[in-house]
Amino acid sequence: MIAVLAMCAFATIAITLGIVVMLVTESWHFFNSQYVSVRDFLTGTQWTALQSKSIEDAKFGIWPLLSGTFRVTSIAMLIALPSGLITAIYLSEFASPKVRATLKPALEVIAGIPTVVLGYFAVLVISPSLQWLTNGGFDAFNATSAGIAVGILCLPMVCSLSEDALHAVPRSLREGAFGLGCTPLETATRVVVPAALSGIVSAFLLAFSRAIGETMVVALAAGTQATYTMDPRAQSQTMTGFIVEMIKSENEYGTVQYYSLYGVAVTLFVITFGMTLVGQLVRRRYRETYA
Amino acid sequence: MPQSASVTNAPFHGESPSSESAPEVCVKIANFNAWYDSFQAIHDLSLDILRNQVTAFIGPSGCGKSTLLRWVNRMNDIVPTAQCTGSLRINDVEVLSPSTDVVHLRRQVGMVFQKPNPFPKSIYENVAFAPRLHLKLRRGELDELVEWALRKAAVWDEVKDRLNAPAFGLSGGQQQRLCIARAIAIGPELLLMDEPCSALDPASTLAIEDLIYELREQYTIVMVTHNMQQASRCSDQTAFFFEGRLIESGATDDVFTKPQQKRTDDYVRGRFG
Numbered sequence: 016m017i018a019v020l021a022m023c024a025f026a027t028i029a030i031t032l033g034i035v036v037m038l039v040t041e042s043w044h045f046f047n048s049q050y051v052s053v054r055d056f057l058t059g060t061q062w063t064a065l066q067s068k069s070i071e072d073a074k075f076g077i078w079p080l081l082s083g084t085f086r087v088t089s090i091a092m093l094i095a096l097p098s099g100l101i102t103a104i105y106l107s108e109f110a111s112p113k114v115r116a117t118l119k120p121a122l123e124v125i126a127g128i129p130t131v132v133l134g135y136f137a138v139l140v141i142s143p144s145l146q147w148l149t150n151g152g153f154d155a156f157n158a159t160s161a162g163i164a165v166g167i168l169c170l171p172m173v174c175s176l177s178e179d180a181l182h183a184v185p186r187s188l189r190e191g192a193f194g195l196g197c198t199p200l201e202t203a204t205r206v207v208v209p210a211a212l213s214g215i216v217s218a219f220l221l222a223f224s225r226a227i228g229e230t231m232v233v234a235l236a237a238g239t240q241a242t243y244t245m246d247p248r249a250q251s252q253t254m255t256g257f258i259v260e261m262i263k264s265e266n267e268y269g270t271v272q273y274y275s276l277y278g279v280a281v282t283l284f285v286i287t288f289g290m291t292l293v294g295q296l297v298r299r300r301y302r303e304t305y306a
Numbered sequence: 307m308p309q310s311a312s313v314t315n316a317p318f319h320g321e322s323p324s325s326e327s328a329p330e331v332c333v334k335i336a337n338f339n340a341w342y343d344s345f346q347a348i349h350d351l352s353l354d355i356l357r358n359q360v361t362a363f364i365g366p367s368g369c370g371k372s373t374l375l376r377w378v379n380r381m382n383d384i385v386p387t388a389q390c391t392g393s394l395r396i397n398d399v400e401v402l403s404p405s406t407d408v409v410h411l412r413r414q415v416g417m418v419f420q421k422p423n424p425f426p427k428s429i430y431e432n433v434a435f436a437p438r439l440h441l442k443l444r445r446g447e448l449d450e451l452v453e454w455a456l457r458k459a460a461v462w463d464e465v466k467d468r469l470n471a472p473a474f475g476l477s478g479g480q481q482q483r484l485c486i487a488r489a490i491a492i493g494p495e496l497l498l499m500d501e502p503c504s505a506l507d508p509a510s511t512l513a514i515e516d517l518i519y520e521l522r523e524q525y526t527i528v529m530v531t532h533n534m535q536q537a538s539r540c541s542d543q544t545a546f547f548f549e550g551r552l553i554e555s556g557a558t559d560d561v562f563t564k565p566q567q568k569r570t571d572d573y574v575r576g577r578f579g
Contacts, residue, residue, distance in 0.1 A: 187423035191485070193384060194417035195436040195492065196409045205439070210426045 035284075042281045045274035051075050056278065060243040062257070064275045065264055075275055077282055079241035083158065083251035084283075087233055090162025090247060091169055091226040096219055099173025106174070107181040108203045119175075126171035134235030137164035142236065149248075156238030158251040164232045169222040176221065180214025181207055213298050220294035224287045230255040254283045332357040332496060332526040333378060338392035340373050342385070347373045349550045351392075355543075360518060360527045362537035362558065365547035366578065371530045374547075375498050377401075378528065379415040380408045396496065413440055416489030416525075418499045422481035424473035424488070429456075429465050432473050432484055436492040451491060459487035460517050479510020483517065490525070497521065499529040503536065515540045534574055538562050546570045 046053055050070050059076015067073040102122070106115055141160040145153045153159060184207050192202040208215065238250030239260055252260070261276040333355035340348040348370040355361050363371035373382070380401065382388040394401045401411060413436075424432050433452045437443060443451065452469070456462040461483035465476070473484055482502060489497060499518070503511040518527060519540045531537050537544055538558060545555035546567075554561060554570045565571040572578055 185423070187419060187421060188425060190381065190384075190417075190419060191423040191425065191488075193381065194379065194412060194419070195488065196412035196440060197436075198409060201439060205435070206425055 038277060038281050038284055041274065042277035045271065045278040048271045048274070050271050051275075051278075062241040062252075064257075064272045065239075065260060065266075070271055073272060075278070076243075077279070079243040080252060080254045080257050080279060081282075082243050082245065083233075083237065083241065083256065084227060084253040086158040086245065086247050086251050087162045087165060087229075087237055087253055088223065088226045090159055091165035091229075092219075092223060094163060094166030095169035095173050095222055095226070099170050099218075099222070100177050100215065102170075102174045103177035103181055104203050104208065107178050108199065108207060122171045122174055125167065126175075128168075130168060130229065130231040131235070133164045133168055134161075134232040137161055137232060137236035153248045154238065154250050156236060156250050157248050158237055159247045161233045161235075161237035161251075161253075162247070164236060165226050165229050168229065168232065169226055172225060173218050173222045176218035177211070177215045180211035180218065183214065184210045216297050217294050220290055220297070224290045227287055227290070228255060228283070230259060234259040254279045330356055332396065333528075334393070334395045334398075335374075336393040336395075338374070338377075338390065338394060340370070340377060340382075340388065340390040342373075342389075343387045347550055348390075351552045353545055353552055353555055355526065355528060357526050358522055358524070359542040360522045360529060360540060361543040361545060362541035363528065363530045363545050363547060364532075364534065364537050365553075365573070367532070368549075369547040370550040371545075371547045372500055375500055375528060375530050378496070378498055379412050379417055380406065381417065383408060413492050414494055415496045415498060416492070416494035418482070418485050418489055418497065418502045420501045421505045422478055422485050424476075424481050424484055427473065428470045429473050429476070429484060430469040433487050433491050435488065440492055455487040455491040456484075458490055458521070459483045460513065460520075461487060477510070479506050479513055482506060482510070482514060486514075486517065486521075490521075494525065496526045496528070499527065501530050501532060504532065511536070534562075534576065546573060548573070 045051060046056070050073065056075050056077055058078070059074060060078045061074035061076050062079040063072070063074045102118075106118060110118065137160045138156070141163050142153065142155060142157065145157070145160055146155070188206055188210055189202055192206040193199075197205065233253045233256045237253055237256055239252055239256070240250040241252040241257065242249060244251075257279055258276045261273065266272040331354045335351060335353045335355070338348060338351045339346065351370075351374065363375065365371050373388075376382045377390055377394060378396070378401065382390075390402060392402070396411075396414070400406065425435060427435070430452055433455050434448055437448060437451055453462060453466075456465060461480055464480055465471075465484070468475075473481060476484060482505075486497075486502075502518075503514050506514065515536060518529065521527060522542070529537075529541065541558045543555065544558040544561040546553045546561060546565075546569075548569055554565060554567045561570060562574050565574060
């Protein structure tokens with residue numbers, strides 16, 4: 016019986032290893048190709064895997080895709096982190112049981128919205144609103160509307176994980192702060208939030224990884240042009256968005272263009288893996304200080 | 307009543323409880339009733355708490371002593387079901403009135419809890435926490451105040467070399483003395499202690515008891531305790547509670563050696579409770 020349980024546990028590890036092995040071997044075809052140099056890949060600011068007619072003209076520089084991912088993710092975090100944390104503080108420290116009972120399920124509903132619906136929401140509602148507000152200052156597909164939708168997507172996650180962390184802070188600390196003449200707001204910001212910091216930071220990092228990996232919303236709303244820019248109003252293909260486009264495209268299996276999606280996938284994997292590691296380190300560090 | 311004129315007061319706090327002109331009664335409780343929902347925890351209680359004395363509240367669990375203590379600094383405000391009627395005046399100012407500034411009140415009335423509850427910050431930051439919030443001090447003044455409070459709480463020598471270390475690294479007794487330092491750093495005149503030694507070992511308990519006895523030169527102290535020996539060792543006044551009523555109060559020696567009420571006699575002799 017225990018052997019079955021152990022097998023289930025090891026299956027997870029085996030699957031993870033399998034994915035890593037596949038990523039590395041497939042991307043090997045890409046990095047090893049005579050048309051691709053690792054140096055250009057890491058420093059180049061042009062990415063034309065889908066646009067160029069022949070392989071000789073194709074440019075494989077990751078920065079346009081990185082900048083797209085960076086723009087969308089930053090905008091998403093600008094929305095999800097502050098509002099998620101503030102909502103969590105409100106729910107955990109101030110809301111009456113009645114308000115809690117309404118607000119928490121409402122947030123869980125957001126978590127249940129299929130991402131494809133949010134993607135269409137970005138295209139059909141957010142983007143036109145932005146264009147209307149700025150008199151056409153935004154492209155029809157742009158990083159901001161995709162970022163806002165991804166932010167909405169991450170909000171419940173930031174909120175519920177932060178709320179768990181705040182909720183776990185012992186009542187005695189709050190009483191100690193009240194006893195020293197803190198107002199409820201001072202108690203929340205100066206005692207409860209710092210005490211829950213490790214949990215809050217790891218909620219932030221999880222949301223960050225989620226936003227970087229989010230695919231459907233950006234594939235629908237962010238556009239298909241990979242340009243190296245920091246302009247949030249412009250089209251922006253993200254790494255995940257490119258992978259979708261490439262699979263949908265007519266490029267045949269085995270071409271360098273096709274294998275380039277594995278090059279991008281490995282980069283994405285390294286970034287999210289790095290975030291997870293940083294998250295672990297942060298947790299451990301704060302756990303030492305805040306026993 | 308001990309003269310506090312010779313005692314150095316906390317630096318930077320300005321107002322000091324001057325003993326010359328002040329009345330001997332610090333807290334005057336009259337016709338006080340308290341409830342949790344429909345359960346009446348305290349019945350028509352009247353009691354005077356004397357300045358610069360240690361007053362011990364004794365009685366079996368659930369007799370209302372902690373409830374009363376938590377009304378003195380309006381800590382029960384955060385309990386939605388808690389309600390009360392009657393009068394509770396500190397220095398002739400009504401505490402229970404809705405217009406009372408509870409933030410100011412809690413600066414004036416420090417509280418030490420049953421379990422040491424230092425904040426997850428450094429030792430220094432724990433003591434500096436409330437002064438940072440309420441007093442505008444320069445860095446050097448804050449350092450001085452932190453040292454003063456830690457010395458006053460008899461824990462300075464043990465922590466002076468590691469002020470920036472986390473407070474959780476201290477032993478339970480040290481943590482509790484740190485909490486006392488934290489409470490006196492904003493210059494309260496009244497200290498409420500809710501079973502301050504119940505989570506500590508005997509050696510730490512003795513250290514805290516000595517400290518309480520010394521602190522009364524400068525503060526008025528109200529201490530809830532389950533421990534008869536503790537009440538008789540380090541309090542001047544004792545109030546015995548039973549089932550939400552004040553049965554007997556007076557000088558500790560009198561309450562313990564010649565109690566007027568049979569129930570008090572039974573309790574202090576350990577026949578129940």
